[in-house]
Amino acid sequence: MTSASTNVPAVALKGVSVAYGFAGGGRYEAVQPVDVSVEDGEFVAILGPTGCGKSTLLNIAAGLMPPSSGTSLIFGERLSGLNTVAGYLFQQDALMPWKTSRDNVAIGLEVRGMARAEALKQADAFLKKVGLASFGDRYPHQLSGGQKKRVALAQVLVREPKILLMDEPFGPLDAQTRLIMSELLLDLWQADRKAVMFVTHDLDEAIALSDRVLVMSAGPSSKIIGDFTIGLARPRDIAEVRSLPEFHILHNKIWNCLRDEVRKTYGLSDSKAGAAS
Amino acid sequence: MSRMKLLFLQVMVAVVGLTIWHLGSTVAIGVASNGKPVHLLPPFFFSTPWDVIKRVVTMFVEGSVYKHLMITLIEATLAFAIGGISGVAIGFWFARKPLVAAVFDPYVKMMNALPRVVLAPIFALWFGLGIWSKVWLGVTLVFFIVFFNVYQGVREVPQVVLSNARMLGMNERQLLRHVYWPAALSWVFSSLHTSVGFAVVGAVVGEYLGSSAGLGYLIHQAEGVFDVTGVFAGMVILMIFVMVIDFVVTMVEKPLLVWRPGETKTV
Ligand SMILES: Nc1ncnc2c1ncn2[C@@H]1O[C@H](COP(=O)(O)OP(=O)(O)OP(=O)(O)O)[C@@H](O)[C@H]1O
Numbered sequence A: 001m002t003s004a005s006t007n008v009p010a011v012a013l014k015g016v017s018v019a020y021g022f023a024g025g026g027r028y029e030a031v032q033p034v035d036v037s038v039e040d041g042e043f044v045a046i047l048g049p050t051g052c053g054k055s056t057l058l059n060i061a062a063g064l065m066p067p068s069s070g071t072s073l074i075f076g077e078r079l080s081g082l083n084t085v086a087g088y089l090f091q092q093d094a095l096m097p098w099k100t101s102r103d104n105v106a107i108g109l110e111v112r113g114m115a116r117a118e119a120l121k122q123a124d125a126f127l128k129k130v131g132l133a134s135f136g137d138r139y140p141h142q143l144s145g146g147q148k149k150r151v152a153l154a155q156v157l158v159r160e161p162k163i164l165l166m167d168e169p170f171g172p173l174d175a176q177t178r179l180i181m182s183e184l185l186l187d188l189w190q191a192d193r194k195a196v197m198f199v200t201h202d203l204d205e206a207i208a209l210s211d212r213v214l215v216m217s218a219g220p221s222s223k224i225i226g227d228f229t230i231g232l233a234r235p236r237d238i239a240e241v242r243s244l245p246e247f248h249i250l251h252n253k254i255w256n257c258l259r260d261e262v263r264k265t266y267g268l269s270d271s272k273a274g275a276a277s
Numbered sequence B: 001m002s003r004m005k006l007l008f009l010q011v012m013v014a015v016v017g018l019t020i021w022h023l024g025s026t027v028a029i030g031v032a033s034n035g036k037p038v039h040l041l042p043p044f045f046f047s048t049p050w051d052v053i054k055r056v057v058t059m060f061v062e063g064s065v066y067k068h069l070m071i072t073l074i075e076a077t078l079a080f081a082i083g084g085i086s087g088v089a090i091g092f093w094f095a096r097k098p099l100v101a102a103v104f105d106p107y108v109k110m111m112n113a114l115p116r117v118v119l120a121p122i123f124a125l126w127f128g129l130g131i132w133s134k135v136w137l138g139v140t141l142v143f144f145i146v147f148f149n150v151y152q153g154v155r156e157v158p159q160v161v162l163s164n165a166r167m168l169g170m171n172e173r174q175l176l177r178h179v180y181w182p183a184a185l186s187w188v189f190s191s192l193h194t195s196v197g198f199a200v201v202g203a204v205v206g207e208y209l210g211s212s213a214g215l216g217y218l219i220h221q222a223e224g225v226f227d228v229t230g231v232f233a234g235m236v237i238l239m240i241f242v243m244v245i246d247f248v249v250t251m252v253e254k255p256l257l258v259w260r261p262g263e264t265k266t267v
C-alpha cells in the first residue's frame, strides 16, 4: 500500500458497524454504523465511556476482525485481512513472556528479514528512548506495568508503521511518567508524522496531544457523537498547553458532550443510549 | 525456613523411619511356643535396614547391578525420546487443526483411559522380551502426558499475544517458531518430571512382567525366591535411580525457564 496522494485518508471507516455474536446465539451490537476518517499525519484521539467500543474500532482498523457491515479503507485501499502498515499498541499486555524486552522489540524487525545484530541495535536504541536502556535483559514478568507499556511502545514504534493505533497506551502510568511519555510520543510523531488513532480515557491528554477528538456515545450501538478540532499550535509543550485559555474552552465543550455518556454507562440517567449529539 | 533447618528435618524423618524399621525387625517382643523370638516386623517379611543397605552396597561393589541399571536407563530414555517427540508433533498438529482434534478426540480419550499394565503382555507378544516391549510401554505413558500439555500450551496462548505477534508482521511459520513453540515448550517442561518418571515406570513395569534384565527384573527375581532383602534392595536402587534422573531434569530445565514468573526472589 502506498500513500500516493496526500488527500487520501490514512484510515477511512465507512459505515462500519460491529456486532458480536455469542455462543448461545445472542447478539450484541457494540457499534452502529459509523464513519471515521484519519488523514495521513493526523493525530486523532478517541474518547468515550468504558465499554463503548473504542478497542473494537481499533481492532477493525487493524484488520484483526472484519466489520459486520461497511468497509475500511487504508490509504484508499480496501482492507481485507491484516492491516500491514499499522502498528498496534494493545490495551492489554501483549508482550511475548518468553522473550526479553530487547528481543520483544527486535523481533518485529527480525521477522522482516533484518539481521539480528542490527535489529538488536535498533531495539536497544528504542529502549533507551523510552527510558529502559538498562532493562533490555529483563523478561516481561520482571517489569512493572508501566515499564511493560513502554516496551510495548518501543516494540510498535521501532517498526515505523505508517499508521499508529494506540489503545490507552499510558493507562497504567503515573501522572508524571504519563506526561514524559506523552512528550516523547509527540516528539517522535512530530519528527515523522504518522496517522494516529489514540484511545484514551483522559480528556486532558486527548486535547493536549491531538488534532481532533472524537467522542463516542455509551453502548450498546454506540456512535460518534462529537468531532472536535483542536486548533492548538504545534509543536506543543504538553505541560504548558494545559494552561492556555483555548485549552479550557475545548475542555469544557468536550466534557459537556462526554459527561452525559459517562453517566449513561453507569445508569445514572434514565435516557437510552444514542442520545443526539 | 533456612535450608539447614529444612535439611535437618528431612534427615530426621529418614532417621525415625529407619529406627522404627530397625527396632521392629531386630528387637524381639516375645518368644513363640516353638522357642523362636517374635518381632513386630518379622525379618522374613520386612528384612532389616542393615541387611538391605549391605545388599545394596554389595550389588554395587560386585558390579552386578550396573548392567540392569543400564538396561533400564536405555529403555526409559528411548521411551522418553519417542514418546516426547511424537507427543510434541501430534500435540502441535491437533492444536493447529481443530478438525483433526475433534475427529480423534474420543479415541485419544479412550486410549488414555486404558490402564497401560494390560498392554504389557500384548507388547511382549508383539515386540518380544527384549527392551522394545518395555520401551513401547513407556511410550504409551509418556506420549499422552506430553501430547496433552503441548495441545493445551498451543491452544492457550493468549489471544492478544497472538494478535500482537501478527501485527508485528509474523507469518504462520514465524508464529510457530516465536509464539506457539515457546508456549508449548513451557508446558512440556512443566510436565517434564512427570513424563520422565513415567518413562521409568513403563520400563520397570515392563521388566517386572517379563524380561531377563533391568531393575524390574531384579525385583521380580528376588520376589520369586522370597528374598525380601533383595526386593527392598531393588526398590532402594530404583528410588536412587529416579532421584538422580529427577535431579538431572531439574538442572536441564532451570536455564530454559528463566522467563517464567513465580521465581521471584527478593534479596
Ligand atoms: N469478543 C466479544 N464478544 C462479545 N462482546 C464483546 C467482545 N468484545 C467486546 N465486547 C463488547 O463490546 C463492547 C465494546 O467493547 P470494547 O472493548 O471495544 O470497549 P472499550 O470502549 O474499548 O472499553 P474500555 O474503555 O473499557 O477498554 C463492550 O460492551 C463489550 O462488552
Ligand SMILES: [Mg+2]
Pocket: A054, A055, A056, A091, A167
Ligand atoms: Mg478498550
